[in-house]
Amino acid sequence: MAESAQAPELVYLVTGGCGFLGEHVVRMLLEREPRLRELRIFDLHLSPWLEELKTGPVQVTAIQGDVTQAQEVTAAVAGAHVVIHTAGLVDVFGRASPETIHKVNVWGTKNVIEACVQTGTQFLVYTSSMEVVGPNIKGHPFYRGNEDTPYEAVHKHPYPCSKALAEHLVLEANGRKVRGGLPLVTCALRPTGIYGEGHQIMRDFYRQGLRLGGRLFRAIPASVEHGRVYVGNVAWMHVLVARELEQRAALLGGQVYFCYDKSPYKSYEDFNMEFLGPCGLRLVGTRPLLPYWLLVLLAALNALLQWLLRPLLLYAPLLNPYTLAVANTTFTVSTNKAQRHFGYEPLFSWEESRTRTILWVQAMEGSAQ
Numbered sequence: 069m070a071e072s073a074q075a076p077e078l079v080y081l082v083t084g085g086c087g088f089l090g091e092h093v094v095r096m097l098l099e100r101e102p103r104l105r106e107l108r109i110f111d112l113h114l115s116p117w118l119e120e121l122k123t124g125p126v127q128v129t130a131i132q133g134d135v136t137q138a139q140e141v142t143a144a145v146a147g148a149h150v151v152i153h154t155a156g157l158v159d160v161f162g163r164a165s166p167e168t169i170h171k172v173n174v175w176g177t178k179n180v181i182e183a184c185v186q187t188g189t190q191f192l193v194y195t196s197s198m199e200v201v202g203p204n205i206k207g208h209p210f211y212r213g214n215e216d217t218p219y220e221a222v223h224k225h226p227y228p229c230s231k232a233l234a235e236h237l238v239l240e241a242n243g244r245k246v247r248g249g250l251p252l253v254t255c256a257l258r259p260t261g262i263y264g265e266g267h268q269i270m271r272d273f274y275r276q277g278l279r280l281g282g283r284l285f286r287a288i289p290a291s292v293e294h295g296r297v298y299v300g301n302v303a304w305m306h307v308l309v310a311r312e313l314e315q316r317a318a319l320l321g322g323q324v325y326f327c328y329d330k331s332p333y334k335s336y337e338d339f340n341m342e343f344l345g346p347c348g349l350r351l352v353g354t355r356p357l358l359p360y361w362l363l364v365l366l367a368a369l370n371a372l373l374q375w376l377l378r379p380l381l382l383y384a385p386l387l388n389p390y391t392l393a394v395a396n397t398t399f400t401v402s403t404n405k406a407q408r409h410f411g412y413e414p415l416f417s418w419e420e421s422r423t424r425t426i427l428w429v430q431a432m433e434g435s436a437q
């Protein structure tokens with residue numbers, strides 16, 4: 069992958085390229101990777117916006133496929149120089165079964181690794197998650213931690229368990245010989261809670277606020293801090309690390325990096341209000357309106373209802389014992405590992421990230437503005 073002023077030569081594959089993060093990675097690659105010849109977008113569900121990308125200079129190939137199907141993955145990977153594996157089942161609400169989450173996130177990742185080995189693709193970037201580290205089941209805070217901060221990472225929920233297993237597989241595969249004899253170079257990026265244009269949970273909070281007459285009610289103390297990162301910066305970090313994997317294989321191979329930017333540390337709800345506030349919503353209460361024990365009870369009741377109603381319908385509210393525990397535990401990162409290892413600097417300032425997200429919320433149908 070030596071730098072050349074000649075015709076673009078590289079083929080990239082983005083799995084999950086039609087998802088929230090995947091779309092930003094795809095658009096960022098088209099904007100910022102001049103050596104790109106072909107961009108393959110692999111997803112279970114292909115989005116209509118892909119069509120508009122097909123008119124540009126880079127060949128955009130949309131592949132409808134399932135990461136759990138090894139042959140489909142191998143066919144998509146064959147001939148690619150770099151794979152960015154963002155596809156995953158992001159479910160902490162009990163919509164999918166633990167088996168399905170495991171199948172997509174762990175087997176799917178295994179299939180991607182094996183496809184690289186079989187076809188001779190040498191560079192693999194995996195979208196992991198902060199959830200691989202924590203918050204753990206004991207609710208220990210992780211305060212301004214970095215990649216080396218000791219923390220008891222103990223999980224029970226299927227989503228973090230699956231991300232941890234998949235990340236382990238990716239890192240373990242670093243150095244394996246791919247077809248042709250060259251070593252596979254892998255790394256994992258661990259975003260904290262991602263926000264920005266296309267963020268489904270932000271959309272849900274906004275709509276809920278509109279339904280409640282422009283109000284949201286504080287549930288979590290303002291003192292609980294959450295690490296959040298703008299989707300454009302997460303995408304940029306993927307593009308940059310993918311580009312640098314060949315040049316700095318010895319340093320980057322087998323490494324994990326938290327995704328970070330200059331977004332402020334705040335509670336989950338106060339952070340959301342940075343965008344929802346200018347769009348006409350108000351967060352009621354300086355303290356949680358309900359006592360914590362009552363929230364715990366309601367979360368447990370929701371879990372029970374989900375289980376009881378499962379044969380009849382899918383009941384998957386935002387509040388459950390897991391989301392309450394995550395929302396109620398401080399988890400913030402402070403690191404410069406990505407900057408030291410591959411020169412990452414956030415592409416979007418906090419002000420830009422905020423403005424872009426606000427404009428996106430305002431553009432939503434039924435806006436309070």
Ligand SMILES: NC(=O)C1=CN([C@@H]2O[C@H](COP(=O)(O)OP(=O)(O)OC[C@H]3O[C@@H](n4cnc5c(N)ncnc54)[C@H](O)[C@@H]3O)[C@@H](O)[C@H]2O)C=CC1
Pocket residue numbers: 083084085086087088089090110111112113133134135136153154155156157158172176195196197198231258259260261262263
């Ligand atoms: N949203 C967040 O705050 C965070 C997300 N992540 C990770 O980032 C990645 C992307 O997440 P989001 O964009 O938020 O989720 P998303 O649900 O918007 O995107 C995931 C994409 O993967 C695709 N996909 C799901 N199952 C598939 C399968 N069997 N075969 C092929 N494609 C499949 C979906 O169709 C979707 O387009 C995931 O791996 C997730 O674990 C990590 C940290 C935070």
Ligand SMILES: CC(C)CCC[C@@H](C)[C@H]1CC[C@H]2[C@@H]3[C@H](O)CC4=CC(=O)CC[C@]4(C)[C@H]3CC[C@]12C
Pocket residue numbers: 158160196197198199260261262269287288336386387390391392394395
């Ligand atoms: C009503 C409740 C009291 C508050 C609900 C908020 C929760 C839905 C969200 C609070 C924290 C979020 C998670 C966090 O940002 C880390 C994540 C990383 C991922 O890889 C996937 C998403 C998530 C688990 C994210 C999910 C929503 C929250 C639990």
